[in-house]
Amino acid sequence: xxxxxxxxxMAAVASGLLCLLFVKRALLPARDVIAICCLPLLLLAFxxxxxxxxxxxxxxxxxxxxxxxxxTICACGAAWAIAADPxxxxxxxxxxxxxxxxxxxxxxLPYGRHKKLTSIAINQRGPVVVIGGAGYxxxxxxxxxxxxxxxxxxxxxxxxxxxxxxxxxxxxxxELIEGDTTDITKLTQALNGASAVIHLAxxxxxxxxxxxxxxTRHTNIVATRMAKDVAQSLGIFRFIFASSCSVYGTSEExxxxxxxxxPVSLYAQSKIDSENELLFGxxxxxxxxxxxxxxVFGHSRRPRFDLVANLFTAQAxxxxxxTVIGPHQWRPFIHVRDLARAVVTTLNADPYVVAxxxxxxxxKRLNLTILQLAEIVKRVTSKHREVxxxxxxxxxxxxxxxxxxxxxxxxxxxxxxxxxxEGIAEMADSLIAGRYRDYHEDMYSNVAVTAKELSRxxxxxxxxxxxxxxxxx
Numbered sequence: 001x002x003x004x005x006x007x008x009x010m011a012a013v014a015s016g017l018l019c020l021l022f023v024k025r026a027l028l029p030a031r032d033v034i035a036i037c038c039l040p041l042l043l044l045a046f047x048x049x050x051x052x053x054x055x056x057x058x059x060x061x062x063x064x065x066x067x068x069x070x071x072t073i074c075a076c077g078a079a080w081a082i083a084a085d086p087x088x089x090x091x092x093x094x095x096x097x098x099x100x101x102x103x104x105x106x107x108x109l110p111y112g113r114h115k116k117l118t119s120i121a122i123n124q125r126g127p128v129v130v131i132g133g134a135g136y137x138x139x140x141x142x143x144x145x146x147x148x149x150x151x152x153x154x155x156x157x158x159x160x161x162x163x164x165x166x167x168x169x170x171x172x173x174x175e176l177i178e179g180d181t182t183d184i185t186k187l188t189q190a191l192n193g194a195s196a197v198i199h200l201a202x203x204x205x206x207x208x209x210x211x212x213x214x215x216t217r218h219t220n221i222v223a224t225r226m227a228k229d230v231a232q233s234l235g236i237f238r239f240i241f242a243s244s245c246s247v248y249g250t251s252e253e254x255x256x257x258x259x260x261x262x263p264v265s266l267y268a269q270s271k272i273d274s275e276n277e278l279l280f281g282x283x284x285x286x287x288x289x290x291x292x293x294x295x296v297f298g299h300s301r302r303p304r305f306d307l308v309a310n311l312f313t314a315q316a317x318x319x320x321x322x323t324v325i326g327p328h329q330w331r332p333f334i335h336v337r338d339l340a341r342a343v344v345t346t347l348n349a350d351p352y353v354v355a356x357x358x359x360x361x362x363x364k365r366l367n368l369t370i371l372q373l374a375e376i377v378k379r380v381t382s383k384h385r386e387v388x389x390x391x392x393x394x395x396x397x398x399x400x401x402x403x404x405x406x407x408x409x410x411x412x413x414x415x416x417x418x419x420x421x422e423g424i425a426e427m428a429d430s431l432i433a434g435r436y437r438d439y440h441e442d443m444y445s446n447v448a449v450t451a452k453e454l455s456r457x458x459x460x461x462x463x464x465x466x467x468x469x470x471x472x473x
Contacts, residue, residue: 001044001047001053003100003103004043004044004047004052004100005040005044007096007099007100008039008040008043008044008092008096008100009040011039011040011092011095011096012036012037012039012040012092012096014091014092014095015036015088015089015091015092015095016028016032016033016036016088018088018091019032019085019087019088019091028088029085031082031083032083032085032088034082034083035079035080035082035083035088035089036079036083036088036089036092038078038079038082039075039076039079039089039092039096042074042075042078042079043071043072043075043096045075046070046071046072046074046075047067047068047071049071050067050070050071051067052064052067052068052071053280061104061105064101064104065101065104065105068097068100068101068104069097069101072093072096072097072100073093075093076089076090076092076093125195126151126193126194126195127150127151127152127153127173127175127193127194127195128145128150128151128152128153128194128195128196128197128198128347129153129154129155129190129191129194129196129197129198130142130145130152130153130154130155130198130200131154131155131156131181131190131197131198131199131200131201131227132155132156132199132200132201132202132242133152133154133155133156133165133176133200134154134156134158134160134161134162134164134165134176134302135156135160135164135200135201135302136204136296136300136302136303136304136336137200137242137293137296137300137336137339137340137343138154138156138164138200138201138302139164139165139300139301139302140300140301140336140337140339140340141198141200141340141343141344142154142165142168142174143168143340144340144341144343144344145344145347146168146171146173146174148344148348149173150173151173151174151175152168152173152174152175153174153175153176153177153190153194154174154175154176154177155177155179155181155186155187155190155191155201156176156177156178156179156201157178157179157180157181157201158178159449159453160302160443160449161443162176162178163301163302164300164301164302165301166301177189177190180223181201181223181226181227182218182219182222182223182226184226184230187226187227187230188230188234191227191230191231191234191236192234193234194231194234194236195236195238196236196237196238196239196240196347197227197231197236197238197239197240198240198242198343198347199224199227199239199240199241199242200242200343201219201223202219202220202223202224202242202270202274203215203216203219203220203267203270203446203450204244204267204446205267205306205446205447206246206265206266206267206268207306207446207447208267208446208447208450209265209266209267209270210265210266210267211447211450211451211454212450212454213266215450215453215454216266216267216270217270220267220270220271220273220274221270221273221274221277224241224274224277224278225274225277227239228277228278228288231286232286236286237285237286237287237351238287238347238351239278239286239287239288239289240288240289240291240343240346240347241274241275241278241288241289241290241291242291242293242343243271243274243275243290243291243292243293243358244267244268244271244292244293245292245293245294245295245332245360245362245401245403246263246264246265246267246268246271246401247261247263247268247271247272247275247292248260248261248262248401248403249261249262249263249264249268250262250264250400250401251400251401251402251403252400252402253402254364254367254402254403254404255402255403255404256360256404256406256407257292257358257359257360257407271292275290275358278290279356287351287352287354287355287356288355288356289346289354289355289356289357289358289359290357290358290359291339291342291343291346291358291359291361292358292359292360292361292403293334293339293361293362294331294332294333294334294360294361294362294363294366294403294405295307295308295309295331295332295333295334295401296333296334296335296336296339297309297310297333297334297335297336297420297423297424297427298310298335298336298337298418298423298426298427299336299423299426299427299430300336303436303444304444304445304446305436305439305440305444305445306444306445306446306447308331308370308373309333309373309377309420309423309424309427310427311439312324312373312374312377313377313380313381313424313427313428313431314427314431314436314439315439316377316378316381316385316387316428317381317384317385317428317431317432318431318439320385320386320387320388321387321388321389321390322374322377322378322387322388322389322390323390323392324370324371324374324389324390324391324392325370325392325393326370326393327369327370327371327374327391327393328369328370328371329369329370329400329401330367330368330369330400330401330402331367331368331369331370331373331401332360332362332366332367332401332402332403332405333362333366333367333368333373333420334361334362334363334366334416335416335417335418335419335422335423337417337418338361338363338416338417338418339361341414341417342359342361342408342412342414345412345413345414346359346412349412353411353412354411354412357411359407359408359411359412360403360404360405360407360408361405361408361414362403362405362416363405363415363416363419364404364405365416365419366416366419366420367402367403368420371389371391373420374389375389376420376421376424377424379421380421380424380425380428381424381428384428384432
């Protein structure tokens with residue numbers, strides 16, 4: 001918008017001077033002067049009306065150029081109603097439109113041709129920063145990045161401890177920075193010299209986010225905005241953000257990435273707000289990709305038993321009874337390792353294929369009802385003990401989530417490598433082997449840990465530390 005305002009304003013000055021020197025050779029009529037002065041404002045207004053700064057921000061160059069042409073013509077038409085002579089208006093359009101349109105085209109060139117234009121502001125050799133790298137998905141992501149030869153730096157407040165990163169701490173290409181994303185000193189330290197940011201941190205799940213709305217907005221929305229701003233200021237050009245398919249709300253048919261967003265929880269709304277923070281108002285060479293994750297399951301170095309598939313498996317092995325509430329509700333599932341694979345696949349993709357794109361991450365083979373999930377868990381775990389299923393309707397929550405994953409499969413070739421049976425079997429074997437403690441313990445629940453962390457967040461000393469000015473030197 002600033003660029004458009006500057007170009008159109010200079011074009012207005014040039015148009016007036018040229019008409020004064022070569023056409024009129026006298027003072028321009030007041031009506032013409034007013035019309036010329038209004039042109040930059042009219043252009044910005046019509047650009048905004050046609051979505052140049054909002055819905056078309058991520059569109060292809062041709063579509064942007066056509067919208068800019070329409071905005072320019074409309075601006076000229078509106079100014080023409082004021083002016084006595086159309087000459088300065090036509091001249092303004094001739095001067096202003098080409099640089100505005102060409103800028104969009106240049107910024108949309110394929111990466112190989114555009115590389116020299118952005119290389120000054122791009123660091124491609126620094127570490128990949130994983131915000132929330134000690135978490136359920138983050139620890140798998142770190143593992144894959146190190147296996148591919150990346151230098152990895154993790155920023156994590158370690159709400160759940162550092163055990164999930166234990167095997168990486170001595171790795172020569174791994175670095176851990178303990179701190180909150182909203183601690184500007186720690187965030188700047190973590191992102192300094194980085195080549196890309198993978199943002200996996202935040203409160204996850206409807207119950208955890210409902211504990212305290214202020215804490216949720218701080219942890220999910222404020223943190224995302226700060227990470228974006230610091231990344232841009234440090235010249236980082238790749239930013240991958242973990243969102244959720246819950247943003248779609250209730251859906252009886254498989255929804256695509258273009259579907260209307262209908263959040264039914266604070267968690268979903270916080271993800272939408274975070275997406276908007278990232279996708280709009282950024283640098284033209286700041287490449288954001290939003291990954292909307294399906295419902296995750298499976299074994300991780302930081303285990304969770306507040307996830308329905310993991311909970312059913314623990315109930316089956318420990319209690320011999322799976323408790324199903326709302327058997328006919330649909331959910332899209334995906335294994336935690338596959339989510340990490342999707343993140344790394346996105347990082348390795350051509351930036352101009354994934355820039356400003358949203359991908360649903362999952363696999364249609366894992367779209368299941370809650371009862372179908374329970375039956376799979378029963379079938380897999382029955383070899384260890386006798387298992388039964390208790391079923392009751394959920395009168396308060398009848399939501400269905402059906403999601404299409406065609407886009408990520410088509411553009412990035414992504415499909416799930418671990419299907420439900422294999423993932424459940426791995427969880428069951430880990431339970432039998434005693435790799436977990438009592439699945440009821442607070443350490444396995446995002447809600448319980450969030451409630452404990454809230455008291456620290458509400459401590460005035462903690463808040464003063466988080467929002468303290470950045471120390472120089």
